[in-house]
Amino acid sequence: MTALAGIGLVAAPQFAEDRQVPVVASAALAAGKMPVETPYGGTPNIEPNQGGWAGVVYAMTQVGDKIIVGGKFRSVKQGETTYAVTHLLAINATTKRLDTAFKPQLDDAVEALAPGADGKSVLVGGRFNTVNGSARPKLARLDVSTGKETANGTWKTPGVQGGAVFDIQQAQGRLYVAGQFTSVAGASRKGFAALSPTTGALSTKFGTVPFIGVHNGGVSRVRRIAATPDGTKLYAIGNFRTVGGVERRQFARLNLGASSDALDTGWKTDGFATACNTVFDSYVRDMAMSPDGKYVAVVSTGGPFGTTQLCDSATRWDNAATGSDVKPVWVNWTGGDTLDSVAISGSAVFVGGHPRWSNNPSGRDRARAGAVTRPGVAALDPRNGIPFSWNPGRDPRGDGAWSLLVTGDGLWVGSDTNFFLPPSSQKFRGKIGYFPFAGGATLPEDVTKQLPGKVYIAAPGSVLQPNKLVSRTVSGTTVGPDVTETVAGGMDWSDVRGTMLIDGVLWYAKSNGALYKRTFNGTAVGAEELVNPYADAEWDADEPAWKGSPTDFYSSLAGGLTTGMFYDSGRMYYTRAGASSLFYRAFTPESGILGEEKVAVASGWSNVQGMFVSGGKLYYVAADGKLNAVTFADGVPSGSPTVIGTADWRGRGLFVG
Secondary structure, eight states: OOOBTTBOOEEOOOEETTEEOOOOSOSSOOOOBOOOSSOOSOSOEEOSOSSSSOOEEEEEEEETTEEEEEEEOSEEEETTEEEEOBSEEEEETTTOOBOTTOOOBBSSOEEEEEEOTTSSEEEEEESOSEETTEEOOSEEEEETTTSSBOSSSOOOOOOEEEEEEEEEEEETTEEEEEEEEEEETTEEOSSEEEEOTTTOOBOSSSSOOOEESOSSSSOOEEEEEEEOTTSSEEEEEEEOSEETTEEOOSEEEEEEOSSOEEEOTTBOOOTTOSOSSTTOSOOEEEEEEOTTSSEEEEEEOSOOOOTTSOTTEEEEEETTOOBSSOOOSEEEEOSSOOEEEEEEOSSOEEEEESOSEESOTTOSSSOOTTOEEOOSEEEEOTTTOOBOSOOOOBSSOOSOEEEEEEOSSEEEEEESOOEESOGGGOEEOSSEEEEESTTSOBOOOOOOOOSSEEEEEESOSSSSOOSOEEEEEEOSSOBOOOEEEOOBSOOOGGGEEEEEEETTEEEEEETTTEEEEEEBOSSBBOOOEEOOTTOOHHHHHHOGGGOOOOOHHHHHHTTTOEEEEEEETTEEEEEETTOOOEEEEEEETTTTEEOSOOEEEEEOOTTOOOEEEETTEEEEEOTTSOEEEEEEETTEEEEEEEEEEOSOOOSSEEEEO
């Protein structure tokens, strides 16, 4: 490409260790709510002693004004009263108290729940063989008011033979069931089948795609299924090797048509084709579809095997992607701990299991660079997989948080443990925790100012760089005169090494190897705050072995080598003296957490003296001090630069305010 103004623009593919990292659309995250960190205190408690075993919640769903909870348990306590239950209970969605009128009797564990098509019943799947004294192997439909079988006379349980039903999903007017079974209604169906949602009759046209073989031994099974809201696509994860006769290791996508179902041959990933720890026959654990239908998230177990594999990770997969080697949009590795569950709100991807950390790609059962403490549960930014600051934690972590449910008013967490928050302030919540959105933090929109507007130069000049802030009004193509700004608050502008303004907060690096932030409104700055989300005072004190570890980006700041910074679409872009690349790392301003993976998107940027992005253009100060603009699309600069301003724009930082 043509090199102008002392800079050569050579776009590089967006890969991180051979993993494609596409830009997630939208420069601003729609404002949304996070749950509170202290769980509500009025929910029922599944009692710790279940006759020699602890009890566990495996599945939850909402049907009307009821939260239905399934798992393996025999008693629950509301207040001081204990009630006998058998693996299934209901909670009033408004009062959050046990519904004592719901009294089904099942002889074994519940693994799957889904609302019935009539809005008054719940579909129940699992390992059980009898329901309310009648033979109902692995699948039943119950009235949510009483727990009795639906009384309208139309539903007939088909009878599922084999190990268990693990998931239930309605799509295209059909009821899909997945699990580890061999037959349904007397017909051969290995782990996948379709039924009538009103009668329970087995379909002979749909749900017949065969899931065959195993990933690494064990028994074939389909563990989770997730359909797009329009019902045209259905994802499946589990222990299988081929789908419809074509290799699809552990993860596949089907086309759901009007007359038949079939493997989507235009979508394939090898993301889960490799083995993690060989003790796992399959290491995919859970999957959820985003409310807008744009992506699915998958979580896994497997052990710490580095960033070339998707073991012990959460991943995002965009539904628009196609091809023979589809890559995840992002990966968040725990560094050696299992994730068992995932649920998605309009603003966050919630993950549960027994992790100690999140954002820990180099971890090997220890915190390495970038790791943050997130015991048992975490909330991730949908754009980049970076953790939000929400951190209630579970301690002890147990086997894991096996079920998460997002409702209109909060997040439900089901597990095999009884406490949330750090031990010094923990709250007892027996196997069930409810975190309301009311009272929780509102996520910032991550807005950056755009041209036309003031462009600020911190410590202008190329040699002396005095402690002052100068602004010039820029329309996009024309530049106004210098204005020396008077800013209260005691900011030393000569000490910064790169700046970016997000939601009225000025972020800046210093040569001491640290990142800072403070509010900025054009006339005053707030108090300076050290950005260190890798430390959590309460968790660090209570569980010192779970401490986080700062990203290596901090060490790269030492000596004042950062020459430019800007924020765009969940990423911090930056340049460094002595390096020719324009780099980015995933970045979530709400938490201040940076991704550990560094990606180079373009070369020839070693002489940059400040940058910002506005209106699809990347503005930068070249070695000669002139302000240039170049096209910036999909996270990559391209084309020939245009000179915007011929005055000297060099300084310690550049941002639009």
